Amino acid sequence: MPRVLDVAPAEMCSxxxxxxxxxxxxxxxxxxxxxxxxxxxxxxLGGDRSLLADMLVAELEAxxxxxxxxxxxxxxxxxxxxxxxxxxxxxxxxWPSEDEYMMRAxxxxxxxxxxxxxxxxxxxxxxxxxxxYWSEYYEYEYxxxxxxxxxxxxxxxxxxxxxxEGKIMHYRAHRDVHAQLPADSLSVSIxxxxxxxxxxxxxxxxxxxxxxxxGRIVSPGSSEAFLRVAVGLGAPEAxxxxxxxxxxxxxERMRLASWRALAARAEGEAGRDLVWRRAERSGxxxxxxxxxxxxxxxxxxx
Numbered sequence: 423m424p425r426v427l428d429v430a431p432a433e434m435c436s437x438x439x440x441x442x443x444x445x446x447x448x449x450x451x452x453x454x455x456x457x458x459x460x461x462x463x464x465x466x467l468g469g470d471r472s473l474l475a476d477m478l479v480a481e482l483e484a485x486x487x488x489x490x491x492x493x494x495x496x497x498x499x500x501x502x503x504x505x506x507x508x509x510x511x512x513x514x515x516x517w518p519s520e521d522e523y524m525m526r527a528x529x530x531x532x533x534x535x536x537x538x539x540x541x542x543x544x545x546x547x548x549x550x551x552x553x554x555y556w557s558e559y560y561e562y563e564y565x566x567x568x569x570x571x572x573x574x575x576x577x578x579x580x581x582x583x584x585x586x587e588g589k590i591m592h593y594r595a596h597r598d599v600h601a602q603l604p605a606d607s608l609s610v611s612i613x614x615x616x617x618x619x620x621x622x623x624x625x626x627x628x629x630x631x632x633x634x635x636x637g638r639i640v641s642p643g644s645s646e647a648f649l650r651v652a653v654g655l656g657a658p659e660a661x662x663x664x665x666x667x668x669x670x671x672x673x674e675r676m677r678l679a680s681w682r683a684l685a686a687r688a689e690g691e692a693g694r695d696l697v698w699r700r701a702e703r704s705g706x707x708x709x710x711x712x713x714x715x716x717x718x719x720x721x722x723x724x
Contacts (some may be wrong), residue, residue, distance in 0.1 A: 425561035552609030554585030564596035570711035
């Protein structure tokens with residue numbers, strides 16, 4: 423499960439002071455000193471009990487003057503420091519209880535409740551307000567997983583606990599899995615998220631907890647969407663690029679996206695089966711497993 427960090431009370435700091443300190447020293451969760459430094463700043467930031475209320479009031483007051491959409495606020499997320507090419511960003515997350523109107527109106531899926539998943543990045547989180555969301559925590563070995571849908575995975579149940587007020591946890595990339603459940607009452611967490619150019623190519627999974635299997639990859643990037651659109655439009659250059667990516671792109675996820683795009687353009691079931699036969703022999707374990715699954719679907723449909 424995520425590591426609980428015991429951080430003593432410390433002098434309060436503002437968001438600006440927290441961001442400046444993190445930019446000066448950096449945030450690298452692989453380095454224990456850097457991790458503890460981030461946790462201390464999170465503790466200090468959490469001491470400002472009017473922080474979030476002040477930000478939300480200021481945003482609401484500004485909306486009657488300027489409605490240009492140039493902010494990073496959403497129904498659940500308040501961006502405290504937006505991604506700027508550095509090694510971290512910061513946000514606050516709002517977690518409703520089952521009794522909240524937003525929960526009844528939007529459903530639990532809008533708040534990632536009941537969606538077991540890991541993360542492809544490390545982050546620190548603080549229970550800032552309220553009893554906190556509940557999580558059923560599991561661990562697994564990322565290196566043992568290829569990532570194809572339905573792949574068996576050894577999930578180890580650890581415990582069920584809540585992100586209570588004042589609790590600081592370190593979620594470890596590709597190790598900690600949690601199935602989040604609604605907070606007992608409205609709650610807020612504050613996160614320091616590790617970021618970097620290579621993280622986008624690392625896979626994040628949804629899991630079928632009941633059957634201990636990989637559900638699907640849930641970290642697609644814009645490159646995959648761009649490729650699918652370009653191939654769908656039929657440009658010869660796009661088709662050639664998809665063939666190249668499918669054969670030897672360093673990201674298996676991108677290779678799979680290439681074959682999916684080519685299969686979507688193929689004519690009829692026979693054409694799609696031919697694409698997936700080629701994909702199965704492309705040298706990727708992930709692609710081969712997904713290709714076999716797609717061919718089974720085609721066989722059942724014929």
